[in-house]
Amino acid sequence: MSNTVVLLLSIFPLAMVLAMIASQRVGEVNDAYSGEVTGRGVRSSTGTYGPTGHYVMHIRTDEGRELTIEVNSRTYQSLGVGDRVVKAPGARWPVQPE
Structure with a gap:
């Protein structure tokens, strides 16, 4: 027992x-928002298997919120500073509006 x-x-x-x-x-x-990419960068950390890079984007939403989100490499490569982004509910990453 x-x-x-x-x-x-x-x-x-x-x-x-x-x-x-x-x-x-x-x-x-x-979460859903629209806004603009204000910065981006790569954070690195060292773990058990060596250094690992994490792609980070800073977004200012149209409502004035400041977000720092971790994204995958494809999203990081496709978005630059100054790009407009939209994130729909249910989507994992923000994308450029069409």
Whole structure:
């Protein structure tokens, strides 16, 4: 019985962290905005398997919010500073309006 309690108490914090990460990702995907790219860059971090680059874009929305989002390499290459962007609900990345 005590082993079960210890197991549950050790798994619960991990489950909470994973739930928080998942809810944040869902919120990002459901977010919608339009605005302009004000900056972009690459952040690097060193992990177990060596250095890793993360592509980051800074966006000022039409409502005045300042966003810093991490994007994939394809989105990073396709958008430059000064480009207009639109992110639809359900889309993972912002794109140029058509």
